[in-house]
Amino acid sequence: MTEHAPRGRADAKRPPRRPGAPRRPRFRTALPGAGPVAVPLALLVCGAMVMALITQETGAFGLATGLALAALPVPVMVALLHRAASMDAASRAGLAFALGWGACAATLVALVANGVLVQWLLADPAGLPRPRADALELTLVAPVVEECAKGAAVLLLWLHRPRAVHGVLAGVCAAAMAAIGFAFTENVLYLGRAAAEDRLLGTPVVDSATAATFLVRVVLAPFAHPLFAALTGIGLGLAVVLPRRRRLARAVLPWLGLGGAIGLHSAWNGATGLGTGGFLMVYGLLMFPALALVIGVCVHARRRQLRAVREVLPRYAGPDRPGMGEHTALGTSRGRSLTRRLARRDWGPAGARAVIRYQDTATELALLRDRAERHGGVGPAGAAGDLARREAELLWRLARHRGPAITRSLRGAALVEAQAARPPA
Structure with a gap:
């Protein structure tokens, strides 16, 4: 319903920039010095x-x-x-x-x-x-x-x-x-x-x-x-x-x-x-092990990223950022999926899109801080000033896009995750 639409919709009028808030970066193409086209x-x-x-x-x-x-x-x-x-x-x-x-x-x-x-x-x-x-x-x-x-x-x-x-x-x-x-x-x-x-x-x-x-x-x-x-x-x-x-x-x-x-x-x-026999031998002895290796590496990397989200986001939790407290809903695959489903069920496609934007931004913030700590306080792609500027920008975006759809969906998913993690009586 219209009165329940989440904040930060694409068709909403953009609010004026608050004093001290970081400017939104302009669209960048994959290569420098090139326009969007x-x-x-x-x-x-x-x-x-x-x-x-x-x-x-x-x-x-x-x-x-x-x-x-x-x-x-x-x-x-x-x-x-x-x-x-x-x-x-x-x-x-x-x-x-x-x-x-x-x-x-x-x-x-x-x-x-x-x-x-x-x-x-x-x-x-x-x-x-x-x-x-x-x-x-x-x-x-x-x-x-x-x-x-x-x-x-x-x-x-x-x-x-x-x-x-x-x-x-x-x-x-x-x-x-x-x-x-x-x-x-x-x-x-x-x-x-x-x-x-x-x-x-x-x-x-x-x-x-x-x-x-x-x-x-x-x-x-x-x-x-x-x-x-x-x-x-x-x-x-x-x-x-x-x-x-x-x-x-x-x-x-x-x-x-x-x-x-x-x-x-x-x-x-x-x-x-090599004929059919040689082809099948290469298929079984090289291709399948290589595929298993790549899948294993990707699964391990994804689990490590989710763990970083669960460990880093609670540090940002506070009265002005209540959504960070539901880090279990942002740091597990099931919790992320459930959050999107709850938002879509209760708030429609606009709510689901708002939750996806919030998940993306919160994840980028957690991974940014995790990478910076693993590189001795400076991110792999920039200096400490760039890290602080990017971190402030992401925090501002989280505060700007947070709305009822995000808060309630995160809390609902976090509650389900907590109940699933509770040992049976």
């Missing part, structure tokens, strides 16, 4: 060039078929990553940039670089025969070029938007999102090429190259590229969270992550020439 426009140009190159090879029919089939797994994978990154509100704009980078810029770099390097391998003085050049491209050239192109998204975010890559989970999600975009465009090429060939030959659907390509790339291995890139994200994320005094480890870990991504990618590509 420059980066998306550049990525769209790269995407248009990639689509033109694919159309030259597959034709309009192949392009349309490839786009339709390659798009099928993307929403599922993006939703899974978005849920994994739900603790990192500051990274959402970064995830969007990573997705666009992988689908457009990284693919364009890979198409051009792979083609140039293959031509160099075939030409004098290298003089390699075509089969050896193709094998070398598959197992060495393509993995190096593609993993470096995908990893560049995480590096750019880390350099120019450090809040988007502030830990292991954020690094994994950014790298995997870039890989999802890359895999989508690559699947458009392979599926479009197969569809054009099947149409030319009149092959039945069941025995078609399109069906076989779809089975391998979309059904059996949709997470191949995200898995490779996740290793790069782990390496860079670990380097970010380590203290500054550990310079050697911070310098080596990103390269180790990139090397692991290239090695796994190379083994996966090489498995295609």
